[in-house]
Amino acid sequence: MERIPIPGAEIYYDPRFLPAEEATALFDVLLAKCAWQRRRSFFNRPVPRDEAYYGDAETDYRYSQREYRPLPWIPELLALKARVEKATPETAYAHLGLPRLGYNAVLCNLYRDGSDSVGLHADAEPEMGPVIASVSLGAERLFRLKRRDGAVAFAERLPHGSLLIMAGETQKNFQHEVPKAPGITQPRINLTFRYIQHSQPIGELAFQSPDG
């Protein structure tokens, strides 16, 4: 994977992670199989995308007053998780002094067309690990990474089958978004693999000796 040089961020990107045919087959399966749900936001307005959350037991978390409880993994997501883990560079963990934690949950987002979006946010809940891997399938949509002062540091129309990894201090120093895109009529699925741990803040996993 290529590292994108952005001061203060650690971004790895492979625009051709999955071959097109495989990405299309996966898109079709997930569109049909995932338990898509349109949740309501804090203000009781529908969130502008459908979501489905899968993971190991005890990977539940709260975001913006919404409760995410994992559904049991489906085989296609589990198989993709293994490939994403393999593709995640060792340095993503080594730079943080962390062992190779991998991923234990995935948030699936379905953007039906350009009227669906995700607003500017960081994936920085205390129980969330700092390495987050995002696979895109279907229509290309603009993904923007902005510094906390609003300056755009990375803007890319993420292609069908691409993999983008955010690591290091990215969530602390930046926010990201997929803005509305009038004119896009085709759907997009995004799969965001995460590592959730409740028992011990992730930062405290660093610098531990092997025997505890």
Ligand SMILES: O=C(O)CCC(=O)C(=O)O
């Ligand atoms: O759809 C994307 O590319 C980003 C999704 C996202 O930001 C999230 O799930 O937190």
